[in-house]
Amino acid sequence: MRFKLSKQNVQLGENSIVYNTKFSFSSKGDHFYIGNNTTITGATLLGHDASPCVFLDALVLKPDVWAVGSRKSFRDPIHIGDNVFVGHGCIILPGVVIGDNTIVAAGSVVTKNLDSDSVYVGNPARKIKHIDNYIQKYKSILSDSPEKF
Structure with missing residues (x-):
């Protein structure tokens, strides 16, 4: 599904939920x-770096920098893959690509691309395990203690 939000482009995939x-x-x-x-x-x-001003003249010639009066700001699209979970309070910076089947824990700050099939936590977000290990852990907990779910 494709829709406009505040006159800007957001492309939202099928069965995706944004709270x-x-x-x-x-x-x-x-x-x-x-x-x-x-x-x-x-x-x-963040589709842009939200900085009030960047005074680096060398940036003006870069294709991904826009000058607004005396203000220059870095911007790049954000791509979030399929089957991704992004926890509450995360901040995702411009230009980031989050791979498929990835979990980003609550409060994480994503400053660079994240691999597929992985679990990330922290500021900056860092990989702590492969998604298969995460799934196996919770399958075991579900099997041993279904009342917790």
């Missing part, structure tokens, strides 16, 4: 791509 999430747009039009079967819970997605 209380802030899409930070700039006047230049930032893009967000969210895959299928993805859940985002109370995160902030």
